[in-house]
Amino acid sequence: MTRVLTRPLLEIKNLDVDYGLGDEAVKAVRDVSLTIHRGEVVGLAGESGSGKSTLAYGVTRLLPPPGVVSNGSVVYHPPTGDPYDVLNLSHHELRKYRWAETSIVFQGAMNSLNPVHKVSVQLMDAIKAHEPTSSKASRLARAKELLRLVGIAEDRLEAYPHQLSGGMRQRVMIGMALALEPQLVIMDEPTTALDVVMQRQILGQLVELRERLGFSVLFITHDLSLLVEFSDRIAIMYGGRIVEEAPSAAIYRDPKHPYSEGLLRSFPALRGARRELTGIPGSPPDLRGMPTGCSFHPRCPKAFEPCSTDLPILGKPDDHVGEPRTVACWLHPVTAG
Amino acid sequence: MKFLLQRFAFYLFTLWAAITLNFFIPRVMPGDPVSSLISKNQGRLTSDAIHSLEVLFGLDKKQSLWDQYIGYWQQLFKGDLGMSFTFFPTPVSEVISQSLPWTVGLVGITTILSFLIGTALGVGAGWKRGSWIDSLLPATTFLSSVPYFWLGLVAIALLAGPGSWFPSSGGFTPGLVPAWDHYFIGSAINHSLLPAATILISSMSGWMLGMRNMMVTVASEDYITVAHAKGLSDKRVAFSYAARNALLPNVSGFALSLGFIVGGTLLVEIVFSYPGVGYQLFQGVQAYDYPLMQGIFLVITISVLVANLLADVAYLLLDPRTRKSG
Numbered sequence: 001m002t003r004v005l006t007r008p009l010l011e012i013k014n015l016d017v018d019y020g021l022g023d024e025a026v027k028a029v030r031d032v033s034l035t036i037h038r039g040e041v042v043g044l045a046g047e048s049g050s051g052k053s054t055l056a057y058g059v060t061r062l063l064p065p066p067g068v069v070s071n072g073s074v075v076y077h078p079p080t081g082d083p084y085d086v087l088n089l090s091h092h093e094l095r096k097y098r099w100a101e102t103s104i105v106f107q108g109a110m111n112s113l114n115p116v117h118k119v120s121v122q123l124m125d126a127i128k129a130h131e132p133t134s135s136k137a138s139r140l141a142r143a144k145e146l147l148r149l150v151g152i153a154e155d156r157l158e159a160y161p162h163q164l165s166g167g168m169r170q171r172v173m174i175g176m177a178l179a180l181e182p183q184l185v186i187m188d189e190p191t192t193a194l195d196v197v198m199q200r201q202i203l204g205q206l207v208e209l210r211e212r213l214g215f216s217v218l219f220i221t222h223d224l225s226l227l228v229e230f231s232d233r234i235a236i237m238y239g240g241r242i243v244e245e246a247p248s249a250a251i252y253r254d255p256k257h258p259y260s261e262g263l264l265r266s267f268p269a270l271r272g273a274r275r276e277l278t279g280i281p282g283s284p285p286d287l288r289g290m291p292t293g294c295s296f297h298p299r300c301p302k303a304f305e306p307c308s309t310d311l312p313i314l315g316k317p318d319d320h321v322g323e324p325r326t327v328a329c330w331l332h333p334v335t336a337g
Numbered sequence: 338m339k340f341l342l343q344r345f346a347f348y349l350f351t352l353w354a355a356i357t358l359n360f361f362i363p364r365v366m367p368g369d370p371v372s373s374l375i376s377k378n379q380g381r382l383t384s385d386a387i388h389s390l391e392v393l394f395g396l397d398k399k400q401s402l403w404d405q406y407i408g409y410w411q412q413l414f415k416g417d418l419g420m421s422f423t424f425f426p427t428p429v430s431e432v433i434s435q436s437l438p439w440t441v442g443l444v445g446i447t448t449i450l451s452f453l454i455g456t457a458l459g460v461g462a463g464w465k466r467g468s469w470i471d472s473l474l475p476a477t478t479f480l481s482s483v484p485y486f487w488l489g490l491v492a493i494a495l496l497a498g499p500g501s502w503f504p505s506s507g508g509f510t511p512g513l514v515p516a517w518d519h520y521f522i523g524s525a526i527n528h529s530l531l532p533a534a535t536i537l538i539s540s541m542s543g544w545m546l547g548m549r550n551m552m553v554t555v556a557s558e559d560y561i562t563v564a565h566a567k568g569l570s571d572k573r574v575a576f577s578y579a580a581r582n583a584l585l586p587n588v589s590g591f592a593l594s595l596g597f598i599v600g601g602t603l604l605v606e607i608v609f610s611y612p613g614v615g616y617q618l619f620q621g622v623q624a625y626d627y628p629l630m631q632g633i634f635l636v637i638t639i640s641v642l643v644a645n646l647l648a649d650v651a652y653l654l655l656d657p658r659t660r661k662s663g
């Protein structure tokens with residue numbers, strides 16, 4: 001499953017995202033650096049409230065108010081031409097960048113379709129916005145092709161969203177995300193509302209499409225077991241920070257961070273959107289009053305002396321040899337620089 | 338379709354109930370106001386006119402109630418609503434058909450304008466919160482909370498009166514003969530400006546506020562974020578996604594307000610002595626003109642029901658979710 005991936009597609013560097021300004025601000029994402037390579041499926045996992053969606057919104061500049069990116073950069077490497085920082089794009093450039101380069105399937109995929117327009121209209125307006133000179137016939141043909149791609153009958157083009165099942169709506173959204181053959185597709189828990197069988201089926205299709213079309217995927221979920229199966233690399237988020245990042249197999253075999261270990265040991269419920277994490281005692285941290293040092297220390301079974309006072313930095317552990325991986329934990333000290 | 342037919346049947350039933358109520362009210366009223374009016378007008382009424390009033394108000398006590406009821410419907414279908422006492426000897430149907438165009442013209446047009454302008458401003462205010470349009474809101478809200486009666490009187494005191502270009506009362510310059518020429522139409526427009534402006538001012542902000550709040554609500558919907566993420570133009574997101582959905586609750590409100598054009602104009606027409614249905618109703622009430630009142634209530638009932646039907650049709654056209662039974 002793992003492959004040699006060298007050319008970066010999107011480099012998130014030291015990203016901070018706050019909700020609100022000043023002292024009242026909720027620091028939802030802190031110092032996140034993550035690189036997605038071409039053709040790679042990167043998984044992002046973490047408990048509810050750990051900042052996964054906020055990171056996705058921040059990267060695509062879709063943060064709802066009062067969210068603001070307060071620091072960092074998001075460097076995009078287009079197939080041809082020089083890399084640029086998405087956060088610096090003008091309004092006009094941003095509009096051209098969106099969907100054509102990076103598309104996103106939202107957590108609320110159930111409500112992602114406009115209830116008053118037909119599926120065909122919503123597939124075609126995205127194409128029209130980016131290819132204003134395309135003919136209506138060609139857009140319609142493309143819309144049909146997209147539905148076929150995600151396994152929905154062509155005649156559903158004429159349907160309104162309320163006439164589709166939840167699973168069909170999510171497939172439509174996935175098809176829509178591929179409309180302009182973007183380089184990167186961000187999927188924020190696109191399958192949480194579905195049962196496990198359906199989730200696997202959709203994900204399987206997605207990975208297959210990825211092989212054919214060659215896009216990269218940032219896949220966000222609570223469910224680490226899904227990620228282990230479908231992604232190349234996995235990043236684990238806790239309290240707004242990435243605490244571990246490694247190839248899927250490596251995380252599965254040998255999780256270094258006690259939180260990753262807990263996530264792997266916790267059993268997701270068979271059905272339903274919200275999952276109890278049974279493997280980790282205690283509850284996620286309050287972003288307004290983060291614990292000092294390692295923010296996981298109040299819940300960590302292995303916490304020891306430096307944990308409550310000093311913040312462990314994310315980096316390659318000194319004791320590690322082999323595939324590149326990083327972790328932020330005092331059990332695996334990192335020599336800075 | 339099935340849905341519409343059901344609604345239509347329901348409104349027909351309501352109409353029947355309203356008319357039947359109209360039939361019974363004068364029959365259970367204490368005293369006999371109409372017959373005393375008839376006797377007061379003794380000699381001025383033809384026997385036909387007396388007969389039609391007897392049918393309408395059940396003065397013929399020898400008939401059974403059922404026969405009265407049948408006769409009442411027959412007369413309604415002929416369009417005979419009796420004789421107006423205030424505008425004696427004009428039949429009620431003629432009185433109403435003279436005043437209805439004034440009301441529909443003034444209040445109808447202003448209701449539509451008020452909805453269009455208010456909605457457009459609401460879209461702007463809700464989409465760009467904190468913009469200049471948004472800052473209009475406190476002012477318009479204040480104006481709409483002023484009682485209409487007072488607003489009209491202030492407008493007359495300040496803007497109309499001797500030497501002013503705005504006439505303070507009436508629908509046209511006295512002495513002009515109603516006709517489709519530019520004297521008359523010009524005079525009619527001139528007379529309608531002040532009442533129209535006061536109606537607009539007092540009713541527009543309701544639409545604006547409603548639309549603004551719906552825009553704000555809709556703006557946080559997932560499909561709006563998706564529309565932005567797709568890189569659609571701001572204009573398309575604002576209109577085809579946000580406004581299109583925000584409009585839905587307002588449209589049925591608008592259709593219903595069309596139903597109150599006839600019934601809700603009393604104040605405007607009294608303040609401006611405007612020759613419409615409301616002013617006539619006012620005069621009719623003062624003169625105990627029961628036939629006229631009954632006739633106007635009938636027109637109001639019908640227009641409210643038609644407006645309800647319009648609201649249903651509009652909703653059906655605009656919201657695909659209501660079309661399920663297709």
Ligand SMILES: Nc1ncnc2c1ncn2[C@@H]1O[C@H](COP(=O)(O)OP(=O)(O)OP(=O)(O)O)[C@@H](O)[C@H]1O
Binds near residue numbers: 019052053055065
């Ligand atoms: N609009 C907002 N205003 C203030 N705080 C917010 C806002 N949206 C999210 N947050 C906070 O930011 C933190 C991260 O939220 P986010 O939605 O990114 O979490 P998540 O990891 O996606 O969780 P989930 O798995 O439940 O989707 C949470 O603590 C949340 O309370």
Ligand code: SF4
Binds near residue numbers: 297300301312331
């Ligand atoms: S740093 Fe300490 S508290 Fe944090 S995860 Fe590692 S051992 Fe646990």
Ligand SMILES: [Mg+2]
Binds near residue numbers: 052
């Ligand atoms: Mg989320």
